[in-house]
Amino acid sequence: MSNETRDLYNHQYPSSFSLYEMMNLPTSAAPSSYGNTSFDPSSYSFTDCLQSSPAAYESLLQKNFGLSPSSSEVFNSSIDQESNRDVTNDVINGGVSTETATRVSASSSSSEADHPGEVSVKSRRKRELGGNGGEEDQNSKKVGKTKKNEVKKQREPRVSFMTKSEVDHLEDGYRWRKYGQKAVKNSPYPRSYYRCTTQRCNVKKRVERSFQDPTVVITTYESQHNHPIPTNLRGSSAAAAMFSAADLMTPRNFSHDMFRSSAYTTGGAAASALDYGYGQDVNANPSMHQEYHHGGEYELLREIFPSIFFKQEP
DNA sequence: CGGTTTTGACCTGCGC
């Protein structure tokens, strides 16, 4: 953690922060007034969220988010660090009840070393399939139980984004392999599970469509990439770099899928700029965004995306 | 042929 980030953790933040505030909308505004959807900003609060990411919160406060109904397709993002609650579900449920919404949950950590479960489960399953069955299986189950008692399974921090997009799987520069899909309770839309294809990188992401607003895609990232962004992809590495999981907790993260999905939904200059303009920098270094200032398209992007995504350097 | 997606089965945690 940088000194700057550490300092931000010492700040005091309001306990609740709705998108109305972030968007400078009057709290009495009709929900339907947000863009062309029925999204209700009042349903989404940043309570808890920024306890886990004060830097991002700080940025929101400073910039007042700079979001306008027409300028961004990103409704919300949240960082889950505090409990084992499911961020995505919280976001969805938040659309129904008020206040609880974007509870960014939490997590814990389970790096490869922290969760040998991945390996043990595999081997157990293999054993079962191998037909040795019986005793060994019971033993492994016992082990699992004792572990459960000793250490509560921990999870990596999660960050979720709500983006308005036609496509479910938004490109972010990294390569993903889908490893599962599940039906979501109370939703006609399934949830897809992706894992980063890079070896020894255990970053996962879940993608699902909001049943309340099918135009909204909810993407939840878990863990952090331990490698640079692949260079040989059509997708902009720069756009992805802005969301490097190595920087998961920085304000810049809020640019990630909004960036990409906006490109999709606006369909024009932004997409071009993203796809062809900034594919050079492999490393998601902190000075990354400065490079945008040098390109002619920076100004164009600035116009398209909210100010928070292009934090201006003094 | 290697990588990716699909999909049913299985595991785990949690609430009742």
Add this chain to the structure above:
DNA sequence: GCGCAGGTCAAAACCG
């Protein structure tokens, strides 16, 4: 203990 829902596995199918 049971049932449910979320999450993961892995074989088979698919694709470039």
